[in-house]
Amino acid sequence: MNLQESFEDFYRKESHRSITELSDEALTYSKGLYHFVMDAKNRFLPEVDWSGLSVLEMGAGRGGLGLHLALLGAQVTLMDFSSTALSQADQIFESQGLKVRTFLGDVTQPDVELSEKFDLIIDSHLLHCLTEDPYRSSYYRLVKDHLKPGGIFLAETMVHRKKIFIPDGFMFDEKNVLWQMLGQWTPVRRILDSLDLEKELKEVQFEIIYFYYYGQYGFVPHKSFLDLPAEILPAAVRLVVKNRPS
Numbered sequence: 625m626n627l628q629e630s631f632e633d634f635y636r637k638e639s640h641r642s643i644t645e646l647s648d649e650a651l652t653y654s655k656g657l658y659h660f661v662m663d664a665k666n667r668f669l670p671e672v673d674w675s676g677l678s679v680l681e682m683g684a685g686r687g688g689l690g691l692h693l694a695l696l697g698a699q700v701t702l703m704d705f706s707s708t709a710l711s712q713a714d715q716i717f718e719s720q721g722l723k724v725r726t727f728l729g730d731v732t733q734p735d736v737e738l739s740e741k742f743d744l745i746i747d748s749h750l751l752h753c754l755t756e757d758p759y760r761s762s763y764y765r766l767v768k769d770h771l772k773p774g775g776i777f778l779a780e781t782m783v784h785r786k787k788i789f790i791p792d793g794f795m796f797d798e799k800n801v802l803w804q805m806l807g808q809w810t811p812v813r814r815i816l817d818s819l820d821l822e823k824e825l826k827e828v829q830f831e832i833i834y835f836y837y838y839g840q841y842g843f844v845p846h847k848s849f850l851d852l853p854a855e856i857l858p859a860a861v862r863l864v865v866k867n868r869p870s
């Protein structure tokens with residue numbers, strides 16, 4: 625099973641749950657990051673009202689973060705490669721009386737083109753799912769090409785710390801790729817050192833306007849990592865970048 629099939633499988637297995645339950649969960653789960661997005665928008669995009677704000681959520685899953693922003697009046701588009709996740713997102717937005725645009729696609733494909741550009745592109749836990757260098761570059765290109773002038777890209781992603789516990793069924797290689805046994809060994813996460821992440825962002829010509837390492841935060845990459853102390857789980861980085869003027 626590859627990563628896309630594994631996500632599809634995960635969302636399909638949740639299809640029996642009610643939309644109210646999924647909606648409550650999506651809102652609760654993304655609340656912390658939502659507060660960060662609000663602060664960042666007010667700080668870096670003060671001139672655009674929430675009601676005029678166009679937002680693209682990458683690797684949106686059920687779009688919990690986008691839902692918070694849509695409730696403030698933003699026009700939200702969700703992109704994911706799981707059709708099941710996007711269909712659940714559609715129903716969740718509808719249950720709140722909101723409209724959402726969805727775009728089914730792989731963010732690492734170089735030919736992806738959406739018909740508009742956005743003030744704000746958000747990434748809640750997608751970046752660390754992109755395990756290979758050319759795919760990460762394609763993703764950054766996609767983001768860069770879809771930002772309006774002055775627009776910002778904001779992400780929360782897991783990063784490495786000195787010691788990470790790797791449970792049975794996973795392995796971690798020298799390129800900081802976490803592999804999972806899904807019938808065969810499959811690359812599932814890239815847990816970069818925060819300094820390498822910063823370097824990567826600069827190399828693709830982003831201007832970093834916020835970059836903060838949350839050492840106290842313990843990121844759970846998978847339920848097999850649950851119940852571990854934060855000190856031996858990946859840490860988190862929250863970042864905001866914009867296109868460097870050409």
Ligand SMILES: C[S@@+](CC[C@H](N)C(=O)[O-])C[C@H]1O[C@@H](n2cnc3c(N)ncnc32)[C@H](O)[C@@H]1O
Nearest residue numbers: 631683684685704705706729730731748749753
């Ligand atoms: C860790 S989940 C995060 C979901 C959601 N953003 C959240 O914070 O709950 C990663 C999401 O990214 C999607 N995804 C992973 N790789 C992708 C890719 N290459 N293209 C598009 N979507 C991708 C998965 O289907 C999944 O919904």
